[in-house]
Amino acid sequence: GAVVSQHPSWVICKSGTSVKIECRSLDFQATTMFWYRQFPKQSLMLMATSNEGSKATYEQGVEKDKFLINHASLTLSTLTVTSAHPEDSSFYICSAIGQGTGMNGYTFGSGTRLTVV
């Protein structure tokens, strides 16, 4: 079945530094990637939608200059949290759809726990 690999699983960084999270579709071409943020004991909040080769579409209230999304190929999308601050600490999850995802549609990565200290 369709698999999305997300790395790293967890990361700790110092305040003011940048962190990059990668999502790779291993066995299908991800035409669209979604990036979510999840606070403890809360639901998933969509941050942005990216189509391969195009600029990401950000949800209202999400700072596009802070959360840089790149979807340069059909198998890789990255989320870079720039100048991270403690309030950016959260669980980030990517999801992909495309050729090969079949009837399941959306395939999710395993998530990245970001802690900013």
Next chain:
Amino acid sequence: AQSVTQLGSHVSVSEGALVLLRCNYSSSVPPYLFWYVQYPNQGLQLLLKYTTGATLVKGINGFEAEFKKSETSFHLTKPSAHMSDAAEYFCAVTPLVGNEKLTFGTGTRLTIIP
């Protein structure tokens, strides 16, 4: 626009008892509905989905859900709870399985009592 309401942020059932997790949706167009399960510090795993056709949908791990248009509901059930079912469950809706975003409910944490 689509929205999802999950009644009950926490549900506790005894092992072997019926599991019922409620989901109601709002959609201006025919919806596609999903149930996902999330274990701690992990991504989401698809339990089952409704797109078109049969309204009673069977999923993995013994779960099933019934799409009831008249009630705008898509409740998740399992006849007999197992300890391994303890997790967070999310109902989600999208107007089209394509490049449309999923809209999630707030989630229900299921606890199984031994």
